[in-house]
Amino acid sequence: MATSKKETSPMNETSPKKARKVNSGPIRxxxxxxxxxxxxxxxVLQKEGYYGLNIASITKAAGVDRRLVSLYFGNVDNLIAIYLKKNDYWENAGKDDITAMLEQDNDVGQAAVTKLLQGQFDTVNNSEILQKLIHWELGENNKTLRELADSREESGQLILDRVEANFPKNGIDLKAVLALQIGGLYYLSLHANINGSTFCGIDTSKPEGKERISKAMESLIAMLYEKKK
Structure with a gap:
């Protein structure tokens, strides 16, 4: 009787060693x-206001050792700056809208400009944090806030230059008109949500009040573009 060859089991074959995974636990x-x-x-900003923002109150709210501030962020100002940029309209949603507009080869139209301003108004009106940041920016000379304002201005300048370039020199100071509108949006949002009263008989904390301001803004932009023709 012939002796059969013993089959080699896959378990007996030498398989290449798997690369050892880097432990990402500490990174996560x-x-x-x-x-x-x-x-x-x-x-802390919501509970104590901007005067309460310090390393002790922030680390207590986070439940971490205060030494982690310098280890992870360098200092408390850098930590606060990251939060501010994360919650600023022009550094997030507004910046995305501006980037999309600038990528278009054609003229920045009436609808795009209207959408940008209405988006700003809606965002600020619905965000207590943004309202506090604007109030803080108006009430205190702060290096971090100034840098945020400069960054916001730089982003806005790109689209304003693009829009203005397509307007004829017909006596319209486009940037001044938009400055009045944007400043008015900020003030109306702060007034309604902090003061709690109406302005010119309009309560912009209520849906119907917001709708009136939004439609008025759309009409003003339409007038600008009609004048452009």
């Missing part, structure tokens, strides 16, 4: 801790 944990510390800035 660091990221979660940093996110928690950034969020704590907002918690």
């Amino acid at each position: 944990e660091k990221g979660r801790t940093m996110d928690k510390m950034v969020a704590a800035v907002g918690q």
